[in-house]
Amino acid sequence: MGRATLKTEPHKWEFKPRFRRNAFGWKSQPAIARVKQAVAEIKKVARANPVLAAEGAVIFLERVSPALEQVDGSSGAIGTAVSNAITELVSIIARAPADLATREKWLERLWAAHEADEMPYIESLTDHWGELCASKEVASAWADRLFALTRAALVPDKTGRAFFQGTSACLSALFFAERYTEIVGLLTADTIWPYKRWAVDALVAMGKKSEALRYAEACRSPWASDEEIDAACEEILLSSGLADEAYERYGLSVKRGTYLATFRAVAKKYPHKQAADILADLVKTTPGDEGKWFASAKEVGLYDEALALASRAPCDPRTLTRAARDLAEKQPAFAVGAGLLALHWLVQGYGYEITGVDVLAAYSETLEAAQKQGSVAETRERIRALVAAEPPGGFVRRILGRDLGL
Numbered sequence: 146m147g148r149a150t151l152k153t154e155p156h157k158w159e160f161k162p163r164f165r166r167n168a169f170g171w172k173s174q175p176a177i178a179r180v181k182q183a184v185a186e187i188k189k190v191a192r193a194n195p196v197l198a199a200e201g202a203v204i205f206l207e208r209v210s211p212a213l214e215q216v217d218g219s220s221g222a223i224g225t226a227v228s229n230a231i232t233e234l235v236s237i238i239a240r241a242p243a244d245l246a247t248r249e250k251w252l253e254r255l256w257a258a259h260e261a262d263e264m265p266y267i268e269s270l271t272d273h274w275g276e277l278c279a280s281k282e283v284a285s286a287w288a289d290r291l292f293a294l295t296r297a298a299l300v301p302d303k304t305g306r307a308f309f310q311g312t313s314a315c316l317s318a319l320f321f322a323e324r325y326t327e328i329v330g331l332l333t334a335d336t337i338w339p340y341k342r343w344a345v346d347a348l349v350a351m352g353k354k355s356e357a358l359r360y361a362e363a364c365r366s367p368w369a370s371d372e373e374i375d376a377a378c379e380e381i382l383l384s385s386g387l388a389d390e391a392y393e394r395y396g397l398s399v400k401r402g403t404y405l406a407t408f409r410a411v412a413k414k415y416p417h418k419q420a421a422d423i424l425a426d427l428v429k430t431t432p433g434d435e436g437k438w439f440a441s442a443k444e445v446g447l448y449d450e451a452l453a454l455a456s457r458a459p460c461d462p463r464t465l466t467r468a469a470r471d472l473a474e475k476q477p478a479f480a481v482g483a484g485l486l487a488l489h490w491l492v493q494g495y496g497y498e499i500t501g502v503d504v505l506a507a508y509s510e511t512l513e514a515a516q517k518q519g520s521v522a523e524t525r526e527r528i529r530a531l532v533a534a535e536p537p538g539g540f541v542r543r544i545l546g547r548d549l550g551l
Contacts, residue, residue, distance in 0.1 A: 158201055160186055164208035169216050173223040176216045180209070180226045184233055191237050199241035202234035203251050207258045210266040218264070227266045235273040248279060252287070260310070271314035272339075275321025285322035291315035292327075299334045316343040325351050338369040345377055354385050375399050388415060397430050404434075408441035420445045428454065436460030443468055448479040455486045462487040462496040462507060469510040477518035484511025485527055492535045504544045525549075 160183035169176040183205050191198030209227060216223050238251060255277065259270055270277075278284035295315035297307050319328050325347035332344040341364045348357035358381050361374055375395040382391035392415050401410035404427075411423050424447060428438050436458040442451035455465060465487035473480040487507040491499065508528065515524035529549045535542045542551060 156190075156197055156201070158186065158204060160201075161204060161208070164205065164212040166211040167215050168212040171215055171217045173216050173218065173220065176213055176223055177226040180223075180230050184230045187234065187237060195237065195241045196243050196247070199238045199243060199251065202237050203254055206231070206234065206255060206267055206270065210258070210262045210264050213266055214264065224266065228269055231267060231269055231273070235270070235276060239273075239276045239279050241279075243279075245283070248283065252277060252283075256314075259314075268310075271311060272317055274314035275317040275319070278318060278321060281322045284318040285324065288315055288318035288322055288324060288327075291318065296331060299331050299336055299340070301334045303335070312340060316340060319343075320347060320350075323350070338364050338366075338373060341369075342373075342377060345381075349381060349384070354381050357381055372398070372400055383414070388417065391415075392418065397426055404431075404437045405440045405444060408438070408444075412445075421447055421450065424450060433458060439468075440464060443472075443479075448476055452479065452482045452486065455483070456489075459490055459493070459495045460486065462491045462499065463503060465490070466503070466507045466510050469507070469514050473510070473514040473517050477514050480514030481511060481518055481520065481524055484508075484514055485524070485531065487511070488528055488531050488541070492531055492539070492541050494540075499540075501544050504541050508545055508548075 160179070163179050164183065169179070187198050187201045187205065190201060209230070213223060213227070218224055243251070255270060259267055262268060274287065275284045278287055291309075291311045291314055294307075294309040295312050298309040298312050300306055316328060316331070319325075319331075320343055328347040329344050332341055341360075345357050345361045345364075348354070348360060358378055361377050361381070364374055365371060376399045379391045379395035379399060382388075382394070396411055396415060401407045408424065408427060411427065412418070412420060415423065424438065424442055424445075427441075428435055431437070435454045437460065439451050439455040439460045442448070442454055451468075454460070465483045469480040469484035469487065471480075472483070484507055488504075488511065490496065491504055491507060496503065511524060511528065512521060515521045518524075528545075529551065532542050532545050532549055533551055545551075
């Protein structure tokens, strides 16, 4: 079976007329929505015609930066949306079973779009250049094409360097072509971590993991991301079967999103570790933020630990109230504790844009859980004591005072 060629009859892409130069105003949300719609349209086509979908992906990447020139990117939201789109579309282009001539045309068009990218929104496209080439032969040809300028950009003498925006593309192509020694040779110069990372990956691919680890550690500087270096070193140790060392040296320092997302990611990466131990170790990395680990502890059934954490440092009252509501049936004692802590932090003045509805919700959910536990009278007295500690005229006291006899 031969490789597919590009469909000759025209296809009407819905996203295409929407992505014309300066198509969007300064608001980022409409543009983000259109980016997501375009990616969804291309992915849908890919299920039936992967080559046509790849052509659509190339069209989108050619048009996206000019279309977004006037969008306010200060929040980073539109940049993130485009970056996510690039990640998904690169995979579609790379996997498409196109003939060599079609792929070469795609690469030339993408290269032209990258060179014209002034914002720049598709700058990260070059990080995937080897993958876009889809074969070692094509990747090697592109590496040869870009090599001289890349070498000039990476000469040891910084005063003699000339900036080349295709450096990442060359390194990516060299890596895909498995020309690892050349990558390491180019990156003996003192340069930025995003380039040096290719040498780390090349050393790993060559089976020189210990050398790769030392190389990565030597890349630390005030201008390099310790978190990214930690993540690279962690992967090297994990791939070497040294999970305990990876955990101790790097596993807790790599941020992986929210507190709960971080806990889940670490637990997934280190399944041999007990959840309680992971939680305790993570809590130590954020002194003063113990309450923010409440949801992580609750999620894995560490209910006593969750309440202890929420009592040591402020925790969002709404989060505590939801916990009281959601677990009133299955864990009434925990639910009562969570509800009491919600009221405690409300009395202390914590919570973002708290309203009377939030106070009433915490009160009612706590009593509801107490009813399940059979401790309504006792819980009501504890609530009364909490609210009574608030100065007269306090926010919580104004809302609950009459019902509590204060």
